[in-house]
Amino acid sequence: MIEILISILLLLGTFFSISGSLGILRFPDVYTRLHAATKAATLGVACVLLGSFIYLFFDQGIISGKLLLGILFVLITAPISGHMISRAAYNSGVDLWERSEKDHLSKDLKKN
Amino acid sequence: MAIQIIFNVLIAFMWMFLSETYDFVAFVKGLMIGAILLFFLRRFLPGKYYIVRVYKLIKLNFIFLRELIFSTFAIIALVYKPKMTMEPGIFKLPTELKSDWELSLLSNLISLTPGTLTVAVGDDNRTLYIHAMDLPDVEAQINDIKNTFEKAILEVTR
Numbered sequence: 090m091i092e093i094l095i096s097i098l099l100l101l102g103t104f105f106s107i108s109g110s111l112g113i114l115r116f117p118d119v120y121t122r123l124h125a126a127t128k129a130a131t132l133g134v135a136c137v138l139l140g141s142f143i144y145l146f147f148d149q150g151i152i153s154g155k156l157l158l159g160i161l162f163v164l165i166t167a168p169i170s171g172h173m174i175s176r177a178a179y180n181s182g183v184d185l186w187e188r189s190e191k192d193h194l195s196k197d198l199k200k201n
Numbered sequence: 202m203a204i205q206i207i208f209n210v211l212i213a214f215m216w217m218f219l220s221e222t223y224d225f226v227a228f229v230k231g232l233m234i235g236a237i238l239l240f241f242l243r244r245f246l247p248g249k250y251y252i253v254r255v256y257k258l259i260k261l262n263f264i265f266l267r268e269l270i271f272s273t274f275a276i277i278a279l280v281y282k283p284k285m286t287m288e289p290g291i292f293k294l295p296t297e298l299k300s301d302w303e304l305s306l307l308s309n310l311i312s313l314t315p316g317t318l319t320v321a322v323g324d325d326n327r328t329l330y331i332h333a334m335d336l337p338d339v340e341a342q343i344n345d346i347k348n349t350f351e352k353a354i355l356e357v358t359r
Binding site: 105108111112115116117118120121123124125127128129131132164165167168169171172175176179185186 | 269270272273276277279280281285287289290291308309310311312313314315316318319320321332334
């Protein structure tokens with residue numbers, strides 16, 4: 090029973106990671122690609138780590154704090170790298186995709 | 202607030218010495234007994250009863266988990282769509298949060314949920330500029346963030 094849960098978690102994790110990589114290839118500009126790179130991968134890594142945590146707990150009887158800390162640190166660092174990359178891209182003048190609808194930031198920057 | 206946590210930890214240590222078991226389980230038991238004692242003594246201590254805030258913090262975590270899972274599936278649906286039909290864009294989110302701590306928590310939570318990404322913080326620390334993957338309706342998106350994350354953060358910190 091518990092093996093099924095572990096397999097589902099591991100498969101979901103790999104599925105999220107693969108979808109994230111595909112998203113990096115398919116999406117049109119820096120900002121949309123960052124969505125795929127930093128987010129889908131976050132949940133993917135978290136699922137894989139959670140699966141191995143449950144495996145170690147039920148199969149070996151080890152409570153592995155390192156794996157839980159790994160999830161925590163991924164969750165802390167992923168948004169910061171995403172924010173910094175997008176900010177750097179915007180400040181150095183990378184354009185949005187031409188089909189983008191609104192850009193409130195460019196108006197506010199010009200006012201200053 | 203801070204003094205209540207210190208009292209609680211002190212009571213936990215006292216419980217460890219009283220019961221003469223020095224392990225993690227005894228410490229957690231002491232924390233629980235301390236929380237009950239502080240509940241009866243809450244009128245004599247400054248600030249709100251702090252377990253209420255701990256409860257709100259746990260609630261915030263669950264809200265975040267729900268958003269994370271739902272919006273990951275939304276992004277994945279976009280990845281496998283044969284034609285790119287979404288309308289990305291950057292919108293402005295006016296926020297009521299004041300301190301740096303609250304603001305960075307909000308922007309990190311926004312960045313962590315797929316579909317939205319904080320690009321910049323306004324000079325006045327009152328606006329966030331957010332890039333959204335699919336932005337058909339700005340008002341709906343703003344209300345969505347305000348009703349989930351901002352409300353939950355305000356409940357924790359105030």
